[in-house]
Amino acid sequence: MTAITAIHTRAGRLLAGLLLLATALAASLSLGQTNLAPTTLMAALTAFDPSNTQHLIVADSRLPRAVIAGLVGAALAVAGALMQALTRNPLASPAIFGVNAGAVFAIVVASTVLTVSALSQLLWVGLAGAFGAALLVFGLGSAGDRGPSPLRLVLAGAAVSALFMAFTQALLVTNQQGLDSVLFWLAGSVAGRSLDMVYPTLPLLLPALALSLTLGRAINLLASGDQVAQGLGQNVVGLKLLLGVLVVCLAGTAVALAGNVGFVGLIVPHMVRSWLGTDHRWLLSGSAVFGAALVLMADTLGRFLIMPQEIPVGVMTALIGTPVFILLARRGLNHG
């Protein structure tokens, strides 16, 4: 009851978010083609029995899926919040850095031209593509004598994304085999991955998340304007550079793990802002919690809508995200 009585405070609201996340996690682990009872779930997690089919479902399918969905959601939402602070543009999201298109292109090249098929290898290829595209976008957005401006970054991102998309399409229409194997991945999916795929990304993902969450105060200062922040002794250029690197690490890993999961980085920070306020110390941790919960719920819901088939999580987040986005666009996007 404490969470509900204290829901007017920010701590209470964040706690409510954690409860939501826990519920979403439990639902993701227990619901699907086979619904598992809470006791079975607990037993599978605490006293794993390799001969029990239900335990195997949890260990081989549900748990990796839930872990990836949660990590991807948290990473994308935090990346989005950082991006919106960095560009002072409420419509900014990781996709704008060209991260998604770059990762997709790299993976399609690797799987069609170089015939790499192991997901664990494709992960690194995708990450490299994300970094490459982000560097290109940043270079284009800041070239010339006027330096990087938010709008130039956004537009450079759109153009580079379109270019990579065109190359990806060219490769796929000339290679039917490739299309079949990467399409589900293109749509954004957390199905069929193993935890072995996640471990190598953790040394990148977890420090980036942790570091992002400690930057709240500095970002608040940045939000009051470059000159104010500079006057108060902040190293504005250094901070912006750090934020850019963090966005690419977070979003790049997320895209490499799960493919195109859109809208999370865009809408979660907005929803959290209206729930927890504009202070980045709260906004960032709130984004992590609610982002993870949103992707977990989207993935779980996607298992039921067109049974026995599944809707990929990237499609689900887009379908959930669009109404929110339209509401934001109609309201005029005045905060952020």
Add this chain to the structure above:
Amino acid sequence: MAKSLRVRAGPLAFALPGRTIAVTAALILVVAAVMLLSLSRGTVAIGPGTVLQALLGQAEGPEGFVVNTLRLPRTVMAFLVGAALAVAGLILQALVRNPLASPDIIGISGGASVAAVAFLSFLAPQLGAQWLPLFAIAGALLAAAGIYLLAWRSGVTPARLVLIGIGLSAAMGAATTLMITLSPIATTMTAYIWLTGSVYGSDWADVQALLPWLALLLPLALRHARAIDLQEFGDTLATGLGLPVQRNRLLLLVLSVALAGVAVAHAGAIGFVGLMAPHIARRLVARQFAGLAPVTALIGGMLVVLADLVGRTLFAPLDVPAGVFVSAIGAPFFIYLLFRQRF
């Protein structure tokens, strides 16, 4: 040469500067040359002389068949599709007063894509492929209507129109992806090529289906040349000059959607033509719709003819969809535009 040509024919009234006329004439010659090149290149190379003979119905043997039955409808189709997309983009850019707007950005291609892929996945086996354009056009119109209604809040502002368009595009993209991932691989490939945009396999029936639309819509657009020019000045000034802004905005939007819709319906979601062609046209001739429209149409048509030509010759025997090359030129062009803008 006269300084300008005045046109007064019923509702059509405008003055075309001499430079505009000269540029248009020159472009027509260039387009004719490009089309001739497109007719002569391919798996079998045919000399320009033979092509001309074939066009006049005097070629003996297989050349006549290759030129008249295989290449000519495809080339004409590429030109018409490019022209329609380009003019749709020109109208839209005036309408939303943003030089970076294009039909694919505000969701028209997205709507057509959803409908087309739904048709290919669920209905094509029963109904036959000839119904595809109809579904795509309906999808484009529905999407545009949805965007317009969602953007309406005691009037439609250009910024809201674009924002809602981008949002709805993403949702429609997700729905398209969903259908593609769930359908069998043969459908997937057809749908994916359609999404990239291709004039592969166009025949005279396609041309016959597209041409009447353009013959109807392009003169209609010219008729509203003055209103289109006024829209660019902004709501206050246009209203002051006696233009019913909201009513005109709706009408022009319908025109733009219809033009883009019929083009996308026949050739798939070719991007960037609607963005690029108007920009190139504006650099060549005066900023005035009646003069810009033909130049834009010629440039747009030429772009797609060239993209198709490159796609089917450069990587032969592969037939790379025209949409790929339009994007490959379009994206750098977009970046160039970006650098010329002063932010």
